[in-house]
Amino acid sequence: MLVKRSVMDEVGELIEWLASFGKTAGGGVTRLLYTPAWKEAQHALKKKMEEAGLQAYFDSIGNLFGRLEGTEAGETILTGSHIDTVIEGGKYDGAYGIAASFIAMSRLLQQYGAPRKTIEVVSLCEEEGSRFPLSFWGSKNICGRYGLDDVKDVKDADGIPFLHAMQTSGFSPETYTSAARRDVHRFIEMHIEQGMVLEKNQNAVGIVTHIVGQRRYTIRIEGESNHAGTTPMPFRKDAVSAAAEFISYLTRKAKELDPLLVATVGRMEVKPNVPNVVAGEIEFSLDIRHHKKEIMDQFCADIFTMLEKQSEARQMEFSISQWMDEDPVELDTEMAEWARCIVQKQGTPFQDIVSGAGHDSQVFGTFCPTLLLFVPSHSGISHSPKEYTALKDLEAGVALLEEILYKIAYK
Amino acid sequence: MLVKRSVMDEVGELIEWLASFGKTAGGGVTRLLYTPAWKEAQHALKKKMEEAGLQAYFDSIGNLFGRLEGTEAGETILTGSHIDTVIEGGKYDGAYGIAASFIAMSRLLQQYGAPRKTIEVVSLCEEEGSRFPLSFWGSKNICGRYGLDDVKDVKDADGIPFLHAMQTSGFSPETYTSAARRDVHRFIEMHIEQGMVLEKNQNAVGIVTHIVGQRRYTIRIEGESNHAGTTPMPFRKDAVSAAAEFISYLTRKAKELDPLLVATVGRMEVKPNVPNVVAGEIEFSLDIRHHKKEIMDQFCADIFTMLEKQSEARQMEFSISQWMDEDPVELDTEMAEWARCIVQKQGTPFQDIVSGAGHDSQVFGTFCPTLLLFVPSHSGISHSPKEYTALKDLEAGVALLEEILYKIAYK
Numbered sequence: 001m002l003v004k005r006s007v008m009d010e011v012g013e014l015i016e017w018l019a020s021f022g023k024t025a026g027g028g029v030t031r032l033l034y035t036p037a038w039k040e041a042q043h044a045l046k047k048k049m050e051e052a053g054l055q056a057y058f059d060s061i062g063n064l065f066g067r068l069e070g071t072e073a074g075e076t077i078l079t080g081s082h083i084d085t086v087i088e089g090g091k092y093d094g095a096y097g098i099a100a101s102f103i104a105m106s107r108l109l110q111q112y113g114a115p116r117k118t119i120e121v122v123s124l125c126e127e128e129g130s131r132f133p134l135s136f137w138g139s140k141n142i143c144g145r146y147g148l149d150d151v152k153d154v155k156d157a158d159g160i161p162f163l164h165a166m167q168t169s170g171f172s173p174e175t176y177t178s179a180a181r182r183d184v185h186r187f188i189e190m191h192i193e194q195g196m197v198l199e200k201n202q203n204a205v206g207i208v209t210h211i212v213g214q215r216r217y218t219i220r221i222e223g224e225s226n227h228a229g230t231t232p233m234p235f236r237k238d239a240v241s242a243a244a245e246f247i248s249y250l251t252r253k254a255k256e257l258d259p260l261l262v263a264t265v266g267r268m269e270v271k272p273n274v275p276n277v278v279a280g281e282i283e284f285s286l287d288i289r290h291h292k293k294e295i296m297d298q299f300c301a302d303i304f305t306m307l308e309k310q311s312e313a314r315q316m317e318f319s320i321s322q323w324m325d326e327d328p329v330e331l332d333t334e335m336a337e338w339a340r341c342i343v344q345k346q347g348t349p350f351q352d353i354v355s356g357a358g359h360d361s362q363v364f365g366t367f368c369p370t371l372l373l374f375v376p377s378h379s380g381i382s383h384s385p386k387e388y389t390a391l392k393d394l395e396a397g398v399a400l401l402e403e404i405l406y407k408i409a410y411k
Numbered sequence: 412m413l414v415k416r417s418v419m420d421e422v423g424e425l426i427e428w429l430a431s432f433g434k435t436a437g438g439g440v441t442r443l444l445y446t447p448a449w450k451e452a453q454h455a456l457k458k459k460m461e462e463a464g465l466q467a468y469f470d471s472i473g474n475l476f477g478r479l480e481g482t483e484a485g486e487t488i489l490t491g492s493h494i495d496t497v498i499e500g501g502k503y504d505g506a507y508g509i510a511a512s513f514i515a516m517s518r519l520l521q522q523y524g525a526p527r528k529t530i531e532v533v534s535l536c537e538e539e540g541s542r543f544p545l546s547f548w549g550s551k552n553i554c555g556r557y558g559l560d561d562v563k564d565v566k567d568a569d570g571i572p573f574l575h576a577m578q579t580s581g582f583s584p585e586t587y588t589s590a591a592r593r594d595v596h597r598f599i600e601m602h603i604e605q606g607m608v609l610e611k612n613q614n615a616v617g618i619v620t621h622i623v624g625q626r627r628y629t630i631r632i633e634g635e636s637n638h639a640g641t642t643p644m645p646f647r648k649d650a651v652s653a654a655a656e657f658i659s660y661l662t663r664k665a666k667e668l669d670p671l672l673v674a675t676v677g678r679m680e681v682k683p684n685v686p687n688v689v690a691g692e693i694e695f696s697l698d699i700r701h702h703k704k705e706i707m708d709q710f711c712a713d714i715f716t717m718l719e720k721q722s723e724a725r726q727m728e729f730s731i732s733q734w735m736d737e738d739p740v741e742l743d744t745e746m747a748e749w750a751r752c753i754v755q756k757q758g759t760p761f762q763d764i765v766s767g768a769g770h771d772s773q774v775f776g777t778f779c780p781t782l783l784l785f786v787p788s789h790s791g792i793s794h795s796p797k798e799y800t801a802l803k804d805l806e807a808g809v810a811l812l813e814e815i816l817y818k819i820a821y822k
Contacts, residue, residue, distance in 0.1 A: 193641065194638055194640075195641030195642055196641075197641075200646070212640060226791060227606060227768060227793060227794070228673065228698045228767075229625070229673065229698075229766075229767030230604065230607075230767040230791060231606055231607065231673070231791060232606075232670065232673065233670075233672070233673055233674075234670075235607055238662070238675070240676050240679065241658060241659070241662045244654070244655040244656075244659045244662070245655075247652060248655045248656050251649070251655070254644055255644045255645070259644075259645075261644070262640065262644055264649070264686075264687070264688075264689055265651050265652070265655075265690075266683075266686045266687060267685060268684065270678065270679045273677070273678045273679065275678045275696035276627075276677060276698050277675075277677050279677055287639045287640075287686055289639070356638070356639075356641040357640045357641050380642060382641075383638070
């Protein structure tokens, strides 16, 4: 793929410019909802939209839109991603989607003038859930699934109430009107993959067919704390050894059942956690994701039956407590097919992909036809200052987005 | 076994009396070396020894002896255990050995008068290592393996220097003379099992043939921290899943290799220890014990080879750091045989047993002929306020000790 250097520079420069708001000493970006860095970024972005000839405005919770009015009234095509980051995040997560949408729209405007259908670039105010214990505040307001009532008791880690933070960043709850939109007929999001699949497969673009469902559990196995020297192996009720057997089993089973199933034990707490005492208790997390509910059902039934059998055999107790249960979301197949045709024509290496991470597209996905597109993440690293996507991949994404928007809004 | 109630009461009462020094609100006993509770217990015990007609004295580090002079000069038979406890320990660990030796000697004195060979009951000042980071301070001084030089830089958790604590409890380093003894020809210790083997086998007495060797390691497995949703299973370097496989393997292998081999992973730390992140690192302890060095060698070679192979296959790094390496100690076979003959005659159900825990007898075991005897621990619980041994078992131990001492010192 041949791209002119000046064009490639455009997306790179916009990414760097956005990363200057909330830049950290460690080379990362921290732009939490309703903080000064977040506010500065949104207002600077608003100015940039206006300079590009877009009609820029905020809704009452802080989502920023840059509108390119269509010649036909009615439908709005929304495209963009989120402006907030995790603490010490990277430059690309969220920001790239906004940059790509903004550049694609600017180019279309310059080249073709006003579209037939209205296009709006959106800088969604919040997706990560890094400051307050809730996610998708931006997209769920637009889709009518969140309102002020949902955050009236929510506080951040410093005890600052959500509504107070909102007020101080310029979005007064007193002048609030619903941010829900009835005119949005399509949503298109460009995002970094946050995984290593595209890079391993040497593909520049991923066309997302599904966003995985997520189930998260806390599992506790209770055995008997005993002397590590005086308790023969057959008399033990060793919680660590029971957990090790279960984790080995579930890892093996996940690999066997489906190549796209992932199961992760990321957190573990052992009690009493002393070298010379057989562990009496272990608590650990289990994160299960797949894009088909049936596969998750089958996997959970299998491993939890095994846990029950194993615990019975060892005369040990266990408990399973589920604290997340999000269904998979299937994205629009028609727009995905349009995207495939375009990248094929452009000669860009691509593949279908399932998103293992959550995205605003999963909120829009049950609200209107939605298209989510990925570009590679170097080594799969994300939520880190080391997050990186090569310029040529960033530009391939912009070029694809430009064609898609042209097809939908101009043709 | 028929024992008169008044006789059984004697040992029970002495145990309760000793437990009153350092009694905790939680019903346990905390008697750390050179603390006021420890000092009070040793001085009260000295008074009791004197009342019983023993010649009571301290050595220069705080070991307390009650001497019953023999008619023949020379050899001394030492019998007893340790007065110190762990934090929030039980009534029996250490204390029972002192009580049993004291009662056995008192009875012998009352019934037969002066022995042929000198007997001394000893209340060893320290065994547990619960206050200062060293163990066996009492027995290792007697056996000439420790002296003041070994503790000159040692401090407790509050930063109090060992020598300062020693000074304030009345044992001035300035008047120190070596506590090493050349006259001790035999050592006999009665102790609770701290395991559940005697109880499970319904035996009242255990005759200890060996004290296990102990090896302790810190093992670290380094993988790669990744997104739990976007990293397919085959691309992961999951430290938790690698550790789970290794722990399952070593547990299975320990059971297969030898019924008396124990291997314990009691402590675990996962990094970053977050539910939705594949763990990049895990560190865990491994405690291995057996009474034969060759078995430990064979086991370690096997499992560490497996760890190497497994890490190579997963392209992960590991490190093994050993921080304890104590050889097994074989105890005196002749005295063990005498003990067997006596319990057999007494009709007390007994068995040979290996001690999985450390005891002062392992220090004496390489210094002079040593006999270690166990009575049952209810449910194997020790180092806990729940530590319990039935009166009839306590008395069976005293009766056995009385006969042993009679055979060695009177006949």
